[in-house]
Amino acid sequence: MTCQEAAEDVGSMQSAPSTSTRSTSSTSTSSSGNNNSGGGGGGKETASTLLNPSSSAASASAAGLGVHPSSSSPFPPPPPALHHHHQHHHPSTNTAAKPIRTIYPTELAKKLTKCNSKGALQFQSQGPVIIDCRPFMEYNRSHIQGAVHINCSDKISRRRLQQGKITVLDLISCREGKDSFKRIFSKEIIVYDENTDEPNRVVPSQPLHIVLESLKREGKDPLVLKGGLSSFKQEHENLCDNSLQLQECPEGGGASLIPAHLPQSIPTTPDIENAELTPILPFLFLGNEQDAQDLEKMQRMNIGYIINVTTHLPLYHYDKGIFHYKRLPATDSNKQNLRQYFEEAFEFIEEAHQCGNGLLIHCQAGVSRSATIVIAYLMKHTRMTMTDAYKFVKGKRPIISPNLNFMGQLLEFEEDLNNGVTPRILTPKLVGVETVV
Known part of the structure; x- marks a missing residue:
């Protein structure tokens, strides 16, 4: 006798159950089905349930889950092990996971x-x-x-x-x-x-x-x-x-890729005070407050654009109308979000570049805030890693030392560049970096 014929015989013997028995059988069958599907395990009962849903009720009934087969049932009661498997299927799955x-x-x-x-x-x-x-x-x-x-x-x-x-x-x-x-x-x-x-x-x-x-x-x-x-x-x-x-x-x-041997402290005051206006690229200059005041030097360098990365320093020579100015109000602190100004600064630098003018970017000392933006600009417009860009700028201006907060923002910026969240702009190629990096 096939499994399907046997299941049909059992169904015919239970063709007229009481109302309460029908309700219990439905609940038990559903519960049994949930146990099988939730565990995803492969026993004979799982296979027969998939092939013939009607046999699931008979199997549940024979398992003693709320429906008792008649004494004339051709099937003996299933072994206790199968009944135990149903009752504890989920707990056994949970205990199988090895604790950390x-x-x-x-x-x-x-x-x-x-x-x-x-x-x-x-x-x-x-x-x-x-x-x-x-x-x-x-x-x-x-x-x-x-x-x-x-x-x-x-x-x-x-x-x-x-x-x-x-x-x-x-x-x-x-x-x-x-x-x-x-x-x-x-x-x-x-x-x-x-x-x-x-x-x-x-x-x-x-x-x-x-x-x-x-x-x-x-x-x-x-x-x-x-x-x-x-x-x-x-x-x-x-x-x-x-x-x-x-x-x-x-x-x-x-x-x-992180810069090796970053300075652990700000360079000594004489080093900062004696630093000169630094050409990072042929059109991009990194400097300090004194450089922004030196009108003669800036005109000699063909500087026509200035980015002031401070909240308090004046826009020197602004009233003369000979410079295009942009202020990025930022402090050199561990809470300052400098990255929010990156794209704005990049666009201003590119405007100066396309117009054939030089651009000075400065903060108070040309050590942290303005240096961070220059490093980010190189990362954006070349394939430089943060390591390369940092070393490149430090090679030109040894006193730079972005604070840890700004270094973290450069790291995040590098991740976004590498993951395509922020696109690089590689054309036209920057002049002055090809032979170095």
Whole structure:
């Protein structure tokens, strides 16, 4: 007898159930179907439900889920194991997911102290691989000693990592980190963010969750630092790097290409005061307040356009009507949004360029605000990375030192350029950079 014929026989024997039995049977069948569809598992019952929906009711009835078969049923009751499977299908799916392991700050500190005491070579070969998945500027402000940065702050990188199109190794920011990660076959991997205390509750869109899932797909079993950097730093600040240590990473991309040896403080006052008006490009000059006052020098340089990147300095010689002026009201602070002025400044610079005039861009000292806009302009109009543009400008004017806030905005700008959010303008080519970068 075929399965379908048997199911029809059972249906004929139950052709006149009571009203209450019909209601219960409907509910039980629906519940059974939900369990099968929710689990996606493949037993014989799942297959028969898909092939013949009517047999689902008979199967549910025979399983004792609210409908009792008549004594003349040709089928014996199903084994208890199948009944147990239905009742606990969802919980078994949940328990199958392996919980994320954690490590406490004190435990990690012991590992780091032990490895550091053996020297750098021992640390590289035996120490854990520590992955920081916070935003890049947060990493540069402070991170655990030896931690490598995963650059997944932009949506495109996160999505590609989720889809398995790239791996964690692809997003490690610098060469040293990549080399360390390649040698992790017998190493522990420890991942942290700012302050996650319960990694099993992290939402799927968070970088920490995405990095953990990617590592698991690669067969790794990472640990999460409980409480993140915040907890670790409270107890073990001596094991953190707290100053901006921007490393050059030639193999990286996007925001991983960071200027090497950025100055840790503003240059001395005499250096700033003695700095001269600096030609960055044949038509683009970077200077300070004194340069903006020197009418003779500006006329000698064929400067006809001036950008004043301050809130308080006057527009020198504006009343003479010989300069095209633009003020970008910005302060040199850690809260100033300078990027909002980038496009406006670029258009003004291009206007001067097309008119055959030179342009002076200045703030008070020509160190931070105006230098940031010049770096951004080079990134926009060439294929320079932020590293290249920074080095190019610093090579011309050694005193430049954009504050950390502006450096973060340049990093974000570079990501947008690389991801196509902000288009580059490569024609006409800028004169004066081809032989250098």
